[in-house]
Amino acid sequence: MSVTVRASAKINLHLGVGAPREDGFHPLDTVYQAISLYDDVTVSETDTDSLTVTGSAHVDVAGVPTDATNIAMRALAEAPCGSAHDVRIAKQVPVAGGMAGGSADGAAALLAHDRLHDLRQSDDLLLAQAARLGSDVPFSLVGGTARGRGRGELVEPIVDHGTWWWVVVPAAVGLSTPEVYRHFDRLHPDAPAEPAEPAELLAALASGEPVRLARALHNDLQEPAIDLRPELGDLIARGEAEGALRGMVSGSGPTCVFLCDSQEGSMEVLTALSASYDVVLSAVGPVAGAHVLG
Ligand code: C5P
The missing domain is CATH 3.30.230.10 (Ribosomal Protein S5; domain 2)
Incomplete structure (x- = not known):
């Protein structure tokens, strides 16, 4: 069994x-x-x-x-x-x-x-x-x-009242999470003890509006990740130029994710980025946590 x-x-x-x-x-x-x-x-x-x-x-x-x-x-x-x-x-x-x-x-x-x-x-x-x-x-x-x-x-x-469409661009070589956190510490020796709260993001999720969510996305590890991998900044700019509402580094990176206005919008961004990047995926969220496959 x-x-x-x-x-x-x-x-x-x-x-x-x-x-x-x-x-x-x-x-x-x-x-x-x-x-x-x-x-x-x-x-x-x-x-x-x-x-x-x-x-x-x-x-x-x-x-x-x-x-x-x-x-x-x-x-x-x-x-x-x-x-x-x-x-x-x-x-x-x-x-x-x-x-x-x-x-x-x-x-x-x-x-x-x-x-x-x-x-x-x-x-x-x-x-x-x-x-x-x-x-x-x-x-x-x-x-x-x-x-x-x-x-x-x-x-x-x-x-969360939205169905959110994402384009996902993984990198060929991974980044070490501890290294990105260490670089955050180097860049922010005076970081406050309390992390930033997500007040506007919570309201955007409840609204279900992609444009509002795009404006509220925030990642404190994006700056250190881009500092370690400057090409990630180019990728984010490219995805946004191709029609994504907003691009960002996922967690400690180096995967970048792009929020799109619809499923069709995400297919257009995927097609455009596929011309320059080897692996470009699409995904939707939110989905379920760990579950038994029947
Ligand atoms: O908890 P996890 O094993 O996933 O964390 C991996 C590493 O990421 C930790 O050893 C630490 O260097 C860093 N980390 C951190 N602060 C967190 C989560 C992870 O510094 N809140």
């Missing part, structure tokens, strides 16, 4: 970052949205632990560890039940792209393990296990559109 769980990529519609805490993590006030790029994780019982990672053409699976350090294997170790597992990860979410692909795999493995052994652990218990795996993992379980505080792990769903 095996269980397959699907978990999605995330983008940050708002990412307010404060000065580092004593534990080295940065206090965040963020708004996550789950969008329609997916990793599928299949878990079954076996004699010895094994892990296989495959991916869509645009996913560089060479960058994904296939030993016990893989977040899916760490997830199974979080809730040990004495069994060994075979884990198969099929990736569509870019690796080291600022879209929480690893977090999606961790969340999917936690849920798959729970259902495989019919443990039916409480949401609170799964969320606590998820938080130990990484700051974005609880959101990968919850999905939809949600506010994240603390280091991002304290997640609370928020009102």
Whole structure:
């Protein structure tokens, strides 16, 4: 018997970052949205632990560890039940792209393990296990559109009346999240302890109006990411010139996402950017959090 769980990529519609805490993590006030790029994780019982990672053409699976350090294997170790597992990860979410692909795999493995052994652990218990795996993992379980505080792990769903169309441009080479945070610290040695709040963004989500959402998008990690990868600034300008309402770096980057006014609008931007960029994807949000595929 095996269980397959699907978990999605995330983008940050708002990412307010404060000065580092004593534990080295940065206090965040963020708004996550789950969008329609997916990793599928299949878990079954076996004699010895094994892990296989495959991916869509645009996913560089060479960058994904296939030993016990893989977040899916760490997830199974979080809730040990004495069994060994075979884990198969099929990736569509870019690796080291600022879209929480690893977090999606961790969340999917936690849920798959729970259902495989019919443990039916409480949401609170799964969320606590998820938080130990990484700051974005609880959101990968919850999905939809949600506010994240603390280091991002304290997640609370928020009102979102929109269907938002995105064009997604991954980069060939990933960026290290800790490196982008370190660069934020270098650029902002006097960052306030409290991260910026998303007041206007929350109102824009409730309005369902793309133009209003476009104006409210905000990412404090965009400046350090572009400083480390100046070509991302060119990409954002290009997408906006081709008709996107707004382009931004996703999380710590280097993936860039473009909000469009409609599905048709997103197809036009996708076609235009495809002339110059190898991989250009479209996605819609919000979508569900980690869930068992029937
Ligand atoms: O929690 P996670 O393992 O995903 O974080 C990866 C790294 O990103 C951390 O080790 C830290 O360097 C950085 N980070 C941070 N502040 C956060 C989240 C992540 O500095 N709120």
